[in-house]
Amino acid sequence: MRSSWKRLAIVTGFVLCVAATDAAAEPRPVLSVLTIKLKGDQEAYLQKVKQLNAISKRVESGGTIRVWRAMVAGADAGLIFVGIEYPNLEAFAKGTMKTRGDAEYQKLLKALDESGTREVVSSSLLEEVTP
Helix, strand or coil: CHHHHHHHHHHHHHHHHHHHHCCCCCCCCEEEEEEEEECCCHHHHHHHHHHHHHHHHHCCCCCEEEEEECCCCHHHCCCEEEEEEECCHHHHHHHHHHHHCCHHHHHHHHHHHHHCCEEEEEEEEEECCCC
C-alpha cells in the first residue's frame, strides 16, 4: 500500500509539471485505465466500483468512471477495464488526490485489494490526440 502512495505522488507530481509546462497548449482529455483480471463474482466487483464511483462524485473528483469487459480479445477475453476520464491532466492529478485522500474511499479500496477477488494486470494513463 505504501509503495502505491509513493507511485501516486510521483505520477501526480509529474502530471502537474507536465500540465504547467503545457499550459499554453489546449488541454486534452485524459483517460486513466485499470485492467483487472477478476477472480471472483463480477456483479460483486461491479457493486464495489459503483460505491467507488459514488465516493468520486461526492468528493467532486471530476472523473467519470466507466467499466468494460473484453469480449473478443484472444487471451485477454474476460478482462475488465475500468476507465476514468478527466477533462485534462490537471483535473486528473487533482481528482486522484481528492479520491485517494478520502477515508471512505481508502477503506473500500483496501477491502477490495485484500479480498483477493481481483488481480490488477496494468494501469495506464492515456492522453487523447484525436485530430
